[in-house]
Amino acid sequence: MAQRALLRCEGLVLGAGAAGLAAARELRAAGLGRALVLEARQRVGGRCHTSDELGSGVPLDHGAQWIHGLSDEHPMAQLANELGVKTSRQMDGGGILAHSDGDAPQMTDERRARDAFRRLSPAVQAAMSAGPAGDCSWLDALQRYADPREPVEALFGGEASARQRALLNLRVYFEYENFEGARLDRWSACNGDTIPCLEGPNADVDGGYGTLISRLAEGLDVRFGRKVISVRYPGEGMEEAAEVEVRCVAQDPEGRETEEVYLAPFCVVALPLGVLRSGAVSFAPPLPACKAEAVARLGVTLMDKVELLWETRWWARSVGSLRIASTESSLTFHPWPWFVEPKAARGHPLGYAVLVCFVTGRFAEELAVLEVQEVEGRCLEALRHAFPATDIPKPAAVHATRWGRDPCSLGSWTYLAIGSSLADASALAQSVGRSGCMAFAGEHCCDGSQEGLDMGTVHGAFLSGQLAARGFASRRADCEVPGWPGG
Secondary structure, X not given: OEEEEEEEOOEEEEOOOHHHHHHHHHHHHOOOOOXXXXXXXXXXXXXXOEEOOOOOOOOEEOOOOOEOOOOOOOHHHHHHHHHOOXXXXXXXXXXXXXEOOOOOOOHHHHHHHHHHHHHHHHHHHHHHHHOOOOOOEHHHHHHHHHOOOOHHHHHHOOOOOHHHHHHHHHHHHHHHHHOOOOOOOOEEOOOHHHOOOOOOOOEEEOOOHHHHHHHHHOOOEEEOXXXXXXXXXXXXXXXXXXXXXXXXXXXXXXXOEEEEEEEEOOEEEOOOHHHHHHOOOEEEOOOOHHHHHHHHHOEEOOEEEEEEEEOOOOOOOOEEEEEEEOOOOEOOEOOOOEEEOOHHHOOOOOOOEEEEEEEEHHHHHHHHOOOHHHHHXXXXXXXXXXXXXXXXXXXXXXXXXXXXXXXXXXXOOEEOEOOOOHHHHHHHHOOEOHHHOEEEOOHHHOOOOOOOOOOOOHHHHHHHHXXXXXXXXXXXXXXXXXXXXOO
C-alpha cells in the first residue's frame, strides 16, 4: 500500500447512494462546492443500480426499480421532471398464475387462500392483545394464536390442501416479503406494519431508476474506490478547532491501493445499515448507546433478482408477469414466486425477451451461495414444471444480483425486526459529536416524522440526505482549504 495522503476539505459525505448524493447536492446549493463524496464502489447509486449485465442492449434495474406512491408532489417525480427524465405508471400487462406442478389454480382454492390470508393480520393482533407483554415475530404470534393447532390450519379454519397452502404462501410473499421485505419469523408483531409509505401507484423510470439517481452526481466531486475504515469525530467539550477525520483505503481501477486521511469540519454518514452493522467502519469515540442499539435492533432484508434473457419470446405477448404457487413453499420460504417482464425490455428490436424473478428471504439466502449456473438450472426447471405445455429453451444469458454478499451494501433495505420500532430510525438520524458535526442519512434513518420520510424507500433516503445536510449548510463551515487536491 502506498504512503498515506492527508486531504482537507469543506465537508465530507460518506456513500454515493441516493442519500449521500442528495446531501452533497444540498451542500453544493448552499455554496459548499468543495465538499467531497467518498464512495467505495467505482460507480454512484448504491442500491439503485441500472446496467446491461445480460448484453441485450437494454439496461435493467438490479436494485430499486419503481417510484413508490407516484404523484406530482413526489420528490423523485419532481427530480425526474427537473432532469427531463420521463416516468410512467407501472403496467405489467396480463399475468398468469400457475401451480408449481403445472396445473391451473381452482377458483375455490383461491377463495380459501384469500380468506385465510385475510385472517392473518387480525390473528397476530389478537395474539398480541391477549398474550404477555413484549414483542415477538409475526410467526410466533400466529403460533400463539393457533395453539394447539398448526398455524396454517388455524388460518384456513380446518384442513387445507397443499395447493391451497401454496396459494396462501404466495399471498404472504407479495404482501409481506416482497413489499415490506420482512420474513414472518423475524418481523416485529408489535411494530412491523407501522412503516408509512406515500400513497399512489408505482411508476417506471425511463432509462432506469439507477440512471435517474446517478444524475444526482452531476457537478459533484465524487471520489471512487474509497473504502472508509474509520471515522474519528470531536466529541462534546472538545476544542473548537477539532475536525472530523475519515480514514479510507483508496483503490484505483487497476487495484493499486493508497491510504488516505480526510479532514473536514463536518461529515454526513450515508452508509447502508448493513455496512454500519458489520463493524467494517469503526467510530471514535464509539457511537452513543442509543444509536448502536438501533443499528443492532433494526432488520436488513434481502431481495435479489434473477435476470434471464432469451433470444426469442416463449410466453404470450399479452402476458407481462408469471406467478408460481409452489407446493415447496411455506409462510417463510417462497421459491420462484414472481417473474416480471421489465418495461425497458418489451418490444426489443431484435426480438429478445427478458424476465426478472424477484427472490426474497430464506430462498434468496439459499440462492446467494450458489453459482449462477446452478441458479439458472433451478430456475429453468421451476419454469418448465410450472408451464409444461410450453417449450422453454435455455436462456441465452443469466445474471443474479448478490446484494447480501456485496460488502458495500450487505443487504437490500431496512425493516422493523423483533424489538425495533421507528424510534430506532429516529435515533439513527440524530447527529453526534461537538455541535452535531457528524450527521447520518439513508433509508434506515427514515422515521416517518414528515411526509415521504419512509423507511426502505429511495425517496425516503433522498429526503433524509437533504435533511442531514441542511443543518451544515445553514452554518457555513469556517475553515480554509489549502491546496485543493486533485482526484
